[in-house]
Amino acid sequence: MAEMRKPIPVEEAINRIWKRRITGEIEHVSIRDCDNRRLAEDIVAKHPVPPFPKSPYDGFAFRSADTIEASRNNPVTFKVVEHIGAGQVPEKILHKGEATRIMTGAKIPDGADCVAMFEICQTYEEDNQSFMSIKRTMDSGQNIIGEGSEVAEGEELIEKGTIINPGIKAVLATFGYSQVKVAKKPVIGVIATGTELLDVGEELQPGKIRNSNAYMIESQIIRAGADYKYFGKLEDKFDSSYDMINEILNEVDILITTGGVSVGDFDLMPAIYEKLGADVLFNKVAMRPGSVTTVATNGEKILYGLSGNPSACYVGFELFVRPIVQHYLHNSHAFQRRVKAILGDDFPKPNPFTRFVRCYLLYENSRLYAKLAGIDKSNVVTSLAHTSGLMVLPGGTRGFKAGDEADVLLLDDQQGQPEFKTI
Numbered sequence: 001m002a003e004m005r006k007p008i009p010v011e012e013a014i015n016r017i018w019k020r021r022i023t024g025e026i027e028h029v030s031i032r033d034c035d036n037r038r039l040a041e042d043i044v045a046k047h048p049v050p051p052f053p054k055s056p057y058d059g060f061a062f063r064s065a066d067t068i069e070a071s072r073n074n075p076v077t078f079k080v081v082e083h084i085g086a087g088q089v090p091e092k093i094l095h096k097g098e099a100t101r102i103m104t105g106a107k108i109p110d111g112a113d114c115v116a117m118f119e120i121c122q123t124y125e126e127d128n129q130s131f132m133s134i135k136r137t138m139d140s141g142q143n144i145i146g147e148g149s150e151v152a153e154g155e156e157l158i159e160k161g162t163i164i165n166p167g168i169k170a171v172l173a174t175f176g177y178s179q180v181k182v183a184k185k186p187v188i189g190v191i192a193t194g195t196e197l198l199d200v201g202e203e204l205q206p207g208k209i210r211n212s213n214a215y216m217i218e219s220q221i222i223r224a225g226a227d228y229k230y231f232g233k234l235e236d237k238f239d240s241s242y243d244m245i246n247e248i249l250n251e252v253d254i255l256i257t258t259g260g261v262s263v264g265d266f267d268l269m270p271a272i273y274e275k276l277g278a279d280v281l282f283n284k285v286a287m288r289p290g291s292v293t294t295v296a297t298n299g300e301k302i303l304y305g306l307s308g309n310p311s312a313c314y315v316g317f318e319l320f321v322r323p324i325v326q327h328y329l330h331n332s333h334a335f336q337r338r339v340k341a342i343l344g345d346d347f348p349k350p351n352p353f354t355r356f357v358r359c360y361l362l363y364e365n366s367r368l369y370a371k372l373a374g375i376d377k378s379n380v381v382t383s384l385a386h387t388s389g390l391m392v393l394p395g396g397t398r399g400f401k402a403g404d405e406a407d408v409l410l411l412d413d414q415q416g417q418p419e420f421k422t423i
């Protein structure tokens with residue numbers, strides 16, 4: 001008789017793996033290569049921004065007090081004593097009745113406390129001297145971008161673990177980070193098991209299918225921010241599979257195999273784990289798909305025996321691998337963000353186990369809807385192409401109707417959340 005396995009709740013399975021999480025090392029990369037990496041240090045303003053008071057306009061800088069008497073019928077005239085562009089440093093200190101012709105981004109001269117745009121100033125030349133006049137009053141500080149007005153020195157700006165996007169890159173450049181401290185990516189080994197598997201370039205043969213899991217998992221690894229190393233596909237043969245897995249374990253931080261974890265005659269992973277002396281954390285989870293997902297540890301390394309069924313494999317990665325990768329990458333929001341959405345379709349199946357239903361999300365009339373991505377069976381591959389979320393339908397429910405509310409895990413979101421449960 002086949003071995004009876006005792007299913008554990010999803011949360012318990014996640015907890016058991018979570019206890020084995022490790023934080024990855026830090027490495028320096030050029031700012032040019034830091035996109036989509038995760039910061040391994042908090043970014044703090046190294047200096048005020050802007051570092052000097054500057055002009056937001058092309059115009060004239062002068063003392064606002066000199067315009068107290070100015071009006072439409074009473075223009076006030078200034079002698080233009082200097083002319084500076086961005087990058088030039090003013091040399092003149094402005095006194096009463098003096099102005100500096102100043103361009104956007106240039107440092108405000110000492111003595112000046114306002115800038116008037118060219119559009120409200122009249123200019124003329126007399127005896128080789130430039131003059132400017134203005135017919136309105138100006139306030140002290142008007143049109144001046146004060147030193148540190150955006151950010152003060154020492155202000156905390158970006159938390160470590162945050163993914164680097166174009167805006168963050170601009171901040172890094174502003175503070176002179178030519179080298180950026182980022183979290184080292186874990187290297188995840190990928191092996192597909194199954195005598196039925198063909199390579200992607202091969203023609204179909206009777207009884208055989210193309211290996212889609214390896215490509216899917218590699219892509220999930222990239223989406224999670226890690227690196228993969230593909231070791232090929234293995235036939236369901238014990239000795240060669242054991243030798244290969246035993247050998248490559250030193251080359252990776254985490255190992256993912258797909259297939260061979262159920263109770264079939266050619267499901268070899270349980271016996272391989274046993275021979276390796278790996279510590280099996282669980283081999284049955286009260287969830288669908290992916291109930292046979294098996295996870296073991298060998299020293300610090302986590303070995304994921306994901307199911308061969310494509311959708312079970314996909315869900316197993318998102319639930320059990322991704323958070324571990326995120327923690328490795330110093331992300332304190334390691335779990336997928338979980339939001340409430342309205343079901344756009346009926347889902348009439350009763351759920352004895354927690355079910356993770358493939359769905360996609362859309363906004364309509366400022367409400368978030370989750371619609372079924374396709375057939376929701378474990379052995380189905382094509383619905384994955386339309387999946388951007390996983391609806392979490394709790395065990396013990398009798399099915400759902402369009403219009404009901406459900407939790408959805410967002411798969412393309414980078415914000416994440418610190419815990420698996422709804423927060």
Ligand SMILES: Nc1nc2c(c(=O)[nH]1)N[C@H]1C(S)=C(S)[C@@H](COP(=O)(O)OP(=O)(O)OC[C@H]3O[C@@H](n4cnc5c(N)ncnc54)[C@H](O)[C@@H]3O)O[C@H]1N2
Pocket residue numbers: 002192193194196197209210211212213214258259260261262263264267290291292306307308309310312378379
């Ligand atoms: N008697 C029982 N049979 C099964 C049980 C059970 O509890 N008792 N569980 C079922 C469930 S649930 C799942 S899920 C599958 C899990 O199977 P395995 O993880 O052992 O995977 P395989 O047997 O190797 O393959 C299953 C299925 O997936 C296809 N496959 C495998 N690898 C790939 C790949 N790289 N790319 C695409 N497709 C792949 C394979 O051809 C099979 O069709 O077991 C049930 N059975």
Ligand code: MOO
Pocket residue numbers: 287288289290291292293307309312378379
């Ligand atoms: O537990 Mo399986 O992964 O649902 O088909």
Ligand SMILES: [Mg+2]
Pocket residue numbers: 259260261262263264266267308
């Ligand atoms: Mg099997």
